[in-house]
Amino acid sequence: MQHFLRDILFLAFGMLFLAGCTNSKLKTKAKIAVVISTLNNPWFVVLGETAVERVNELGYEAVLFDSQNNPSKETEHFDNILSSGYKAILFNPTDANGSIVNVRAAKAAGIPVFCMDREINDTECATAQILSDNYSGCVAIGQEFVKNLNGKGTYLELLGIVGDNNTWNRSKGFHSVVDQYPELKMLAQQSADFDRNKAMEVTESMLQANPDVNAIFCGNDAMAMGAYQAVLAAGKSGTIQLYGFDGAEDVIDAIREGKIKATGMQFPKTMARTAAVLADQYLKGKRDFLQKMPVAVDLVTAENVEKYGSYEKAGE
């Protein structure tokens, strides 16, 4: 009889304990960190906000961190995240090499990291990397560029952040086409760090040295808009062709208005949503992920601009 009562008591306590655990789980959502390289660029704002939105829809609590394009700031965020009970990280790195140490620290702490848009030069520590196919996108821009200039003329190039692989994938994709045409000459190439204001200053300076240039290829849309401002100020908005890359709203509008010739539509919303879904799958037990998932980039010109909205296809 004693044993029987003892067993019943144990069972009752066990059930109460379990009920308590379940209740506590319902009250607190698991946290997922969204770490973005900079929120000073509308493209990255869309990436971050879409990731937060999808994470919240999936039933988690999303917290957004801005690394301000500063690897040290990014490391501070990771230190905070690793000690604050986050279950996963959706990550847009500041530097392909410099960010590896942060991802390794997260992996060592058992926290999966899903890179978005920018890669790290390591295939062992991130759980998955969702990246735009920048190279192919800029091959398409290069072909459009050659067609519009009839294979001859002079141009300038604005590069992005030199530590970002996207900068070089875009430039190499563009040059893989344009360098085949010996009558197309690059007069100057300079980095403007993907920044609109810096691009305006750099373009002003390059135009002073090369006033009769025919076109400017910019490694992203923010720089394309900065370059446009410089071209406008120089009174050459009708004569210098401008090309960007991203699919930002202001550039899509500028293509409609004939101010910019073309851009490459990346799909930050697709990348952000994919990363959020993969994190959810991981937290539900899946472990087998493709290390790198390229996302196709579409060429947007005046001929097809009506099919596109800001950062996605129209109607999506």
Place this chain on the structure above:
Amino acid sequence: MWKNTVLTKRLANKSDPTIMKWKRLISISVLIVAALVAIRFSFYTEPLEEHRQKALLKQFSPNQLVDYHWENDLEALLQTAIPVQDFMDGMSADAKGYSEKHARVPCIGAKSYFLISGQTLINAISDQSLTIQLDDKTTGRIQIRFLFGNTARDATGWFNAADFQNTMDFNTLSTYLNTRILNEVAKPAADGLKTGDKLTWWGAVEIAPDNFPVTSLDIVPLWLKIN
């Protein structure tokens, strides 16, 4: 009631020889199973081809990797090409469904890659391409002067982005493969060709299924044989 069974009495008697024997047997079995599990998970298996690939990647540069596959795997690859008539019929009937079954799709997004082959007459020659007829409504342009992008790389299926630490190396594969195709396949074959010649060809194509049908298709040649 269950307290009074023979079994429970025997269980209560710790020195019962039968019980001792069973306990020993269970302990040994558990130890053996634990040892087997430990041995099994102390190594992993992978297919031999995958292992060979990983070894290649560690020792070869992107260019050497292209050379290796071009010299060792091209012939086998060409035999997997889809006859162009089957390809056009399948895509015309259901582009999306056909792509899902037969295409290589290395990207999230709209593009699919195929290897196709055919035997056709050359309708026209320009300095950039050979024009052939793929079906009643579609012409093919076999590129002979400029090759851009990742069509050849992605259609072969030889390479996987996940195997490269950075995508710049992955894209270098395309640059080098395209150069090799131009120098060894396209340009030599194009010399001396004239309109009306019969050509056997194998090539890679990039398709956006949502945009099919198309009136013309660019083909990256992987092999050309003049009949």
